Amino acid sequence: MSVEQRVQNHFHADAHRFDAIYEDDKSLLVRWIDGVWRGVVRKRFELTLELLAPLTGKTLLDVGCGSGRYCIAYAERGATRVVGVDFAAAMIDLANEHARQAEVSDRCEFRAGIFPDAVPEETFDASSAMGFFDYVADPVPIVARMRELTRSKMILSFPKSREWRAPVRRVRFWFNGCPLFLYSEQRVREILRESGVTAYDWIELDRDYIVAARL
Ligand SMILES: C[S@@+](CC[C@H](N)C(=O)[O-])C[C@H]1O[C@@H](n2cnc3c(N)ncnc32)[C@H](O)[C@@H]1O
Numbered sequence: 001m002s003v004e005q006r007v008q009n010h011f012h013a014d015a016h017r018f019d020a021i022y023e024d025d026k027s028l029l030v031r032w033i034d035g036v037w038r039g040v041v042r043k044r045f046e047l048t049l050e051l052l053a054p055l056t057g058k059t060l061l062d063v064g065c066g067s068g069r070y071c072i073a074y075a076e077r078g079a080t081r082v083v084g085v086d087f088a089a090a091m092i093d094l095a096n097e098h099a100r101q102a103e104v105s106d107r108c109e110f111r112a113g114i115f116p117d118a119v120p121e122e123t124f125d126a127s128s129a130m131g132f133f134d135y136v137a138d139p140v141p142i143v144a145r146m147r148e149l150t151r152s153k154m155i156l157s158f159p160k161s162r163e164w165r166a167p168v169r170r171v172r173f174w175f176n177g178c179p180l181f182l183y184s185e186q187r188v189r190e191i192l193r194e195s196g197v198t199a200y201d202w203i204e205l206d207r208d209y210i211v212a213a214r215l
Contacts, residue, residue, distance in 0.1 A: 003179045004114060007135040008087045010178035011066070015090035019067035037165065040206040044130050045069060047205060048155050051212050052126050055079045061124040061149060063115045063142070064132030068095025068108065075104035085111045085118045116145040126153040134159045134180055143195035147215060154197070154213040158183045163207045185209060 001009075011018065020026065021041045048070065052060075056078030062070045065084030072095075074082045086092055092112040099108045111118045127150040133139050139158075146154055160166065161182035173180035183191075188209050192200065203210040 003135075003137045004087070006177060006179055010176060011086075011088035012090045015067060015088060015094055018091075019069075019094055022067075022069050040208050041131060043206055044157050044208060044210060045073070047203070047210060048128055048130060049073055049077070051155055052128070052153060053077070058125040061085075061119065061127040061146070063119075063127065063129040063146060064135075065095060065110065066091045066131070068092075068098050068110060070128055070130065071095065071108050071110070072098055072102045072104055075099070075107040076102060080107060082108045083111065083119065083124070084108065085113060085115050087112065087114045087118075115142060116149075119149065123149055123151055125151055126155075128155045130155065130157045133157065133183070135178070136181060137179070139191050140194045143191060143197060147196055147213075150215055152215055154211075154215060156211045156213070157205075157208045158188045158191075158211070160184075160207055160209060161187075165207055183209065 021038050055074055058079045059081040060071070060074045060079050060083070062074070062082065062084045065071055065086045068084055071082045071084040084095055086095070089112055092110045095110045096105070099105045099110070127146050129146065133156065136142060143156065159182050161184050166182055170180060170182070188211065192211065197213045200211050200213040203212065
């Protein structure tokens with residue numbers, strides 16, 4: 001089975017558990033576990049909204065949109081068109097459901113499929129791919145395509161390879177049959193150079209490197 005197929009299967013089965021990281025209604029123990037192991041998920045969400053503000057009147061692309069939390073937040077902050085793409089069908093179902101509940105379905109389009117094939121031929125003011133490169137064997141063509149589709153700002157996250165939680169994460173994903181890719185700072189900078197991204201801010205956030213690229 002290919003890397004993509006295994007990642008897709010994993011997130012199709014894991015969609016509800018992953019999405020629950022964004023919910024506050026859970027036991028103290030689960031909240032503590034999420035805080036230690038997955039606290040970065042909510043931290044990078046808040047940081048991305050700060051980095052992309054103001055969003056009024058903007059168009060956005062979110063690659064590996066998962067359950068649509070970013071897309072919905074973009075639309076709630078005034079974006080006029082948001083496209084989210086993800087190849088896990090259960091994630092896209094959740095994204096559509098959340099968008100309906102938040103009453104932003106008219107501004108959010110969720111596409112079920114692989115990036116970049118599933119994205120329309122149009123450009124966006126800004127784009128994001130958060131918690132996505134953890135599952136991508138070759139990021140260069142993906143970052144290069146995102147750059148072509150984006151006019152102004154691009155926010156990307158890459159998980160650190162040298163970090164105290166990395167060995168446990170590797171074992172957990174191996175055990176679950178899902179490929180996981182971790183990065184050194186040098187490798188991320190090479191990926192950016194090979195993708196043609198030259199101007200960017202570099203932010204260290206918990207177990208991730210965050211890149212805020214200016215195009
Ligand atoms: C950890 S989730 C992150 C979701 C969302 N960005 C967030 O942070 O809430 C990663 C998502 O990327 C999707 N994904 C990974 N590789 C993909 C690819 N090549 N094309 C489309 N989706 C992909 C997975 O299905 C999964 O839903």
